[in-house]
Amino acid sequence: MTSTYTKSAIVEWVTILGESGVVVAGSENFGASTTGTSRAIPAVLRPENQEQVAAVLQVAQRWQVAVYPVSTGNNWGYGSANPVEDDCIILDLSRLDRISGFDPEMGVVTVEPGVTQGALRDFLDHQEGNYLVPVTGAGPTCSILGNALERGYGITPVTDHFAAVTKIEAILPDGTRYQTPLSELGAAEVDGLFKWGLGPYIDGLFSQGNFGVVVNMTIALAPVPETVTAFFFSTKDDAKLEALIPTVRAVLRSLGGSVVAINLLNSQRMLSMMTPFPEDKAVNGVLPAREVNSMANSHGVPAWSGVGAIYASKEVARAARRTLRRLLGPVTDRLIFINRRKVDTVQAVARLLPGRLATRVKGMADTLSGALEIMHGSPNDVALALAYWRSGNLPPPGQPKNPARDGCGLIWFAPLVPIRGDDVRRYINMIESVCPQYGVNPLITLTTVNDRCFDSTVPLLFDRSDADATAKANDCYRALVSAGQQEGFLPYRLNNDAMGILNTGDSAFSRLASQLKATVDPNFILAPGRYVPRIKRSEV
Numbered sequence: 001m002t003s004t005y006t007k008s009a010i011v012e013w014v015t016i017l018g019e020s021g022v023v024v025a026g027s028e029n030f031g032a033s034t035t036g037t038s039r040a041i042p043a044v045l046r047p048e049n050q051e052q053v054a055a056v057l058q059v060a061q062r063w064q065v066a067v068y069p070v071s072t073g074n075n076w077g078y079g080s081a082n083p084v085e086d087d088c089i090i091l092d093l094s095r096l097d098r099i100s101g102f103d104p105e106m107g108v109v110t111v112e113p114g115v116t117q118g119a120l121r122d123f124l125d126h127q128e129g130n131y132l133v134p135v136t137g138a139g140p141t142c143s144i145l146g147n148a149l150e151r152g153y154g155i156t157p158v159t160d161h162f163a164a165v166t167k168i169e170a171i172l173p174d175g176t177r178y179q180t181p182l183s184e185l186g187a188a189e190v191d192g193l194f195k196w197g198l199g200p201y202i203d204g205l206f207s208q209g210n211f212g213v214v215v216n217m218t219i220a221l222a223p224v225p226e227t228v229t230a231f232f233f234s235t236k237d238d239a240k241l242e243a244l245i246p247t248v249r250a251v252l253r254s255l256g257g258s259v260v261a262i263n264l265l266n267s268q269r270m271l272s273m274m275t276p277f278p279e280d281k282a283v284n285g286v287l288p289a290r291e292v293n294s295m296a297n298s299h300g301v302p303a304w305s306g307v308g309a310i311y312a313s314k315e316v317a318r319a320a321r322r323t324l325r326r327l328l329g330p331v332t333d334r335l336i337f338i339n340r341r342k343v344d345t346v347q348a349v350a351r352l353l354p355g356r357l358a359t360r361v362k363g364m365a366d367t368l369s370g371a372l373e374i375m376h377g378s379p380n381d382v383a384l385a386l387a388y389w390r391s392g393n394l395p396p397p398g399q400p401k402n403p404a405r406d407g408c409g410l411i412w413f414a415p416l417v418p419i420r421g422d423d424v425r426r427y428i429n430m431i432e433s434v435c436p437q438y439g440v441n442p443l444i445t446l447t448t449v450n451d452r453c454f455d456s457t458v459p460l461l462f463d464r465s466d467a468d469a470t471a472k473a474n475d476c477y478r479a480l481v482s483a484g485q486q487e488g489f490l491p492y493r494l495n496n497d498a499m500g501i502l503n504t505g506d507s508a509f510s511r512l513a514s515q516l517k518a519t520v521d522p523n524f525i526l527a528p529g530r531y532v533p534r535i536k537r538s539e540v
Contacts (some may be wrong), residue, residue, distance in 0.1 A: 003087075003526045004343075005063045005064060005065055006042050006065050006089070009062075009063040009065045009074045010022060010042075010043055012062075012063075013486065015047060015452070016047075017046065017047060017056070018046075020046070020436060021046045021202055022043060022045055023044040023045075023046065023048070026040070026380050027041045027090070028041050029117050029259055030092070030527070031045050031080070031081060031405040032080060032405055033079055033080040034190065034403045034404050034408050034410040034411070035077060035079055035080075035135070035410070035473075035474070035497060036143055036409060036462075036464050037080075037497055039082045039083055039087040039088070039259055039476045040087050041082075041083070041085050041087075041090055042086070042087060042089055042485060043090070044092050044529070045090065045092065046088060046095055047095065048093070049096065050171065050209060050216075051208060052427045053093070053213055054171045054175040054176075054234065055194070055321075056091060057171060057175045057525075057526070058174070058175035060526075061355055061523060062176055063087060064525060066083075066089065066525050066526075066527075066528050067088060067090075067091045067525060068083035068088040069091040069093055069250065069526075069529075070090060070092060070094075070114075071094065071095070071143030072093075072112065072116060072142060072143045073147055074101045074138065074139075074141055074151070074402070074404075076384075076403050076410060077387070077403075077410045077411055077412035077495070078494070078495040078496065080404045081268060081404075083151055083527065084499050084527065084528065084530050084532075085529050088527075090212065090529070092481035093112070093113035093215075094114040094143075096114045096219040096496060097114030097115055097119065097369060098112045099111050099112075099119075099120070099123050100216065101192070101218070102129065103192075104127065104130075105106065105278065106193060107131055107220060107221045108166060108218055108219065108220050108221065108291070109123075109129075109131075109221060109223075110219075110220060111144050111145055111216070111217055112216060113143055113145045113214065115144050115145065115264070116141050116142060117133055117135055117136070117138075117142055117439075118140030118141065118507075120142055121135050121346045121377070124221075129537055130224045130370050131223055131540055132158075132222045133379060134156060134158055134219070134222075135154050135156060135374050135377055136153075136154050136161075137374070137380045137383030137386075139379060139380070139383075139384045140379040140400070141402075142379075144217075145214060146530075147162070148161040148219065149162070149207050149214060149217075150167050150207075150208060150493055151207055152493075153447070153449055153455065154374075155260070155308070155309060155374065155375060155447075156222055156260075156316070156343060156374075156375070157222035157225075158220065158447065159448075159450075161219075161260045162207050162222070163195075164194065164220045165217055165219050166191070166192050166193060166218045166220055167180055167183065167192045167216075167218040168180070168203045168206055168214055168216070168218075169183075169214070169216035169217075170206055170211075170212035170213055170214045171213045171522035172211070172212045172309070172521075173211075173525055173526040174520075174521075175276040175522055176440065178200075178202075180197045180203060181197060194499060198408065204312065204514070208526035210521070210530040210532055211521070211526075211532075212526070213526070222224045222311075224318075224377070225311040225312055225313070226312070226314055227310070227339070228309075228310070228311055228339070228372070228375055229317055229338070229339050230308070230337070230339070230368075231309070231321075231324060231338070232307050232333060232334075232335070232338065233252070233305070233306045233335050233336075234300045234304060234305045234306065234331040234334050235303060235333050236303055236333050237333075237391055238303040238304065239246060240331055240332075240422065241303075242424075242425060242427065243330075244306075244331045244421075244423065245419060245420060246266075246419070246421060247331050247450065248262050248330060248413075249419045249452075251308075251324065252448060254323055254327065254452075255324075256311050257312075257315070258311055258312040258316055259309070259310055259324075260309075260311065261308060261309075261447060262306055262308040262448050263445055263446070263447050263448075264447075264454075265304070265305045265444070265445050265446075266428075266442070266443070267292060267304075268442060268444070269395075269443040269445055270294055271292070271295055271301055273385070274301070276389075276503060277390055280294070281321050281420075281459065281535065284439050285434045285440070285462070285469065286323075286441055288298060290452070290501065291406065293532070294488070299530055302334075304461075306337055309375040310324075321337060332447050338368060338372070339372070340369075340376075343369045343372060344449065345489040349504055354370060370383075381400065381401045384403065386410075386443075386459055386461075387401075387410045387459070387461070388403070388408055389461055390408075391408055391462065391464050391465065392406040392407045392408030393406050394406070394409060395427075395488070401456045407465060407468065409460055409461060409462035410462075410464075411477050411495060412457055412458070412459060412493075412495065413458040413476065413481075413491065413495050414455055414457050414458070414491045414492055415427075415455070415456055415480075415491050415492070416449075416453055416455055416489065416490065416491070416498060417446065417453070417454040417455075418452065418454075419448065419451065419453060419454055422444065423488075424454070427456065427487065430483050431444055431456075431458055431480070431481075435458070435474065435476060437476075437479070437481075438472040438475055438476035438479065439462070439473075439476075440460050440461065440462065440472070440473060441461065442458070443458060443461070444458055449492075456489075457490055458460060458480070460473045460476055474497065478498075496530075499529050499531060500532055502531060502532075503534075511529035512532065514530075516532075517532045
């Protein structure tokens with residue numbers, strides 16, 4: 001039930017934003033989430049500029065009504081547009097979609113929250129900007145700014161997306177504007193070229209935090225290299241994994257700068273991209289090992305597959321291929337190199353093949369083409385099809401995939417794992433032990449975030465229309481966090497139902513973060529509970 005304070009605030013917000021800028025009827029539809037979360041959402045506010053954002057926050061403070069900012073709301077698998085707590089007003093920033101600055105010589109661009117991966121690609125193409133978009137597998141409709149603030153990552157040369165952020169502008173909870181010292185002192189241009197600025201690094205508070213609404217972000221883009229060559233490798237023998245892991249580390253250390261990230265995928269994760277889920281073969285929602293092996297054999301899927309890309313000049317790329325053959329050859333069964341020309345050839349051949357063979361070859365070529373486009377910094381939704389493997393209805397051709405809208409059940413478990421063979425094996429054993437207990441198939445990807453650490457993304461896929469399956473998937477997440485805490489494998493990023501993990505009581509982190517929050521937001525109106533533990537006023 002909407003409180004009197006909230007109703008009073010809504011009246012003022014309508015004055016600021018107009019009738020079209022305040023959604024009350026049907027606002028709960030905005031909270032559709034792949035995690036199955038359901039929140040009470042009294043209203044959605046849709047400002048069009050930064051001044052309106054400031055005015056919205058001033059009203060929120062006056063009436064002490066909580067607001068929850070989202071960039072585009074497409075935070076698939078982590079809560080989508082849902083707030084952490086009930087009765088928060090959604091602050092939808094998708095109308096703030098301007099690219100306010102671009103320096104083609106220096107390769108920096110300034111974006112607002114509503115600028116998507118697809119929009120930035122279009123902008124760069126029209127500006128003849130010879131740079132790569134920091135893409136993710138989440139698709140073209142997802143926010144550049146939002147992903148960077150969540151410390152997302154990708155496979156293009158600037159792997160760590162928050163590392164590419166050079167400057168932030170934000171509206172603080174009281175409606176005042178935050179800028180970094182260099183900009184305030186008149187050196188805005190050089191401020192956008194140097195991440196650390198001057199004095200304490202306060203920009204970091206806005207990453208995985210709730211200290212302000214970021215309305216502008218300057219990021220450094222990776223230039224388009226002379227060549228982009230994908231490489232794929234595999235091993236049929238799971239027992240070779242312990243030898244493969246340190247080899248991946250050796251590749252990154254030997255070829256740093258030209259090979260920046262490598263993905264490893266287990267057989268089930270590969271099958272999820274190649275074939276529909278065989279419900280009739282599952283036992284309590286889980287594919288038995290014999291069925292996985294049978295499917296893997298029929299589709300030629302090995303125990304472990306790997307993928308990476310070489311970003312380099314032609315001369316360096318040739319040398320990198322030699323190094324990859326030398327390092328990966330002894331621990332893999334296959335190593336191949338693919339570029340756009342080869343994929344175009346395969347697609348052409350597929351058109352000449354008969355029946356089922358043509359369909360299979362074309363499907364493989366289209367998937368490779370989509371992967372190559374991502375490596376080239378062009379977003380697409382090829383990887384997003386994963387969300388539909390267990391539930392959801394694919395949209396008609398030409399319509400963007402939206403897993404939350406389309407009924408998909410997906411929760412990401414994304415822990416950090418050292419790049420060591422024995423640690424990876426312990427981690428895999430943990431996933432394969434816990435997931436089946438909750439009707440979840442253990443789909444595992446290991447992505448290097450540097451030459452020391454993997455981030456492993458495990459999609460907990462389930463039938464969101466089934467309340468029991470939804471509850472089990474959420475229980476599975478909590479069980480994985482608990483097991484990971486014992487084993488040392490904890491997430492780098494949390495979904496909105498898991499923020500309590502950081503509420504560790506008397507820890508130094510909890511105390512400091514909460515004290516800082518109370519200083520800038522004494523009424524706790526901005527995204528309460530998000531990454532920063534809520535504390536009682538008596539503890540401040």
